[in-house]
């Protein structure tokens with residue numbers, strides 16, 4: 296693998312609980328290169344979302360370091376962290392997080408409004424992203440008119456429209472049936488292969504695991520296994 300775009304060194308995360316604290320992640324050492332299709336797997340409470348949140352600059356390590364695109368997450372002020380998220384990182388959540396009163400087009404466009412782009416440039420980028428996920432014919436629909444699978448494809452388009460280097464997907468198939476799960480996984484796999492976007496999943500879904508090129512197992516906030524799946528086949 297080429298350049299490391301994410302480096303986690305001796306990362307520990309503690310949350311204040313009552314008068315003490317709870318350690319959610321302990322001494323995590325991981326690196327991710329460009330174009331990886333990797334998954335954090337492990338039981339509920341093992342720390343997957345906490346780790347994704349830190350990589351996504353939504354939270355900071357308590358000890359150790361997280362460096363994303365050359366930037367130390369702990370050293371970023373709010374504006375710098377927002378800038379990193381706006382330009383370099385896309386998010387996909389299990390509940391899609393679409394805005395119900397806006398159309399599919401507007402939901403995807405929303406991600407670009409903080410960027411300095413003309414209306415024409417935005418239109419081109421949004422239609423390109425909808426094309427990636429096969430939804431150009433639904434641009435005027437509201438989320439309530441779409442299936443769960445289609446909503447998740449809108450969320451993928453929204454995460455991809457900024458052409459980020461990294462997409463973080465937290466249980467993206469949790470609310471989808473088997474057919475839709477495979478469809479969105481194939482869509483993400485295609486974007487990974489064709490555009491070189493790095494995907495990191497959090498999951499306990501066996502269907503997601505079939506697609507991963509690298510599987511990192513967490514248990515009680517620690518990495519207990521890290522394997523390249525292609526090397527095992």
Ligand SMILES: Nc1ncnc2c1ncn2[C@@H]1O[C@H](COP(=O)(O)OP(=O)(O)OP(=O)(O)O)[C@@H](O)[C@H]1O
Nearest residue numbers: 310311312317319338339340341342343344345346
């Ligand atoms: N803000 C917080 N304050 C206190 N404890 C927290 C906080 N956020 C997470 N935790 C705890 O940290 C642990 C790891 O949580 P996390 O959400 O990362 O797990 P997960 O592996 O993503 O679980 P799931 O698969 O259920 O989503 C859990 O025990 C959780 O209760």
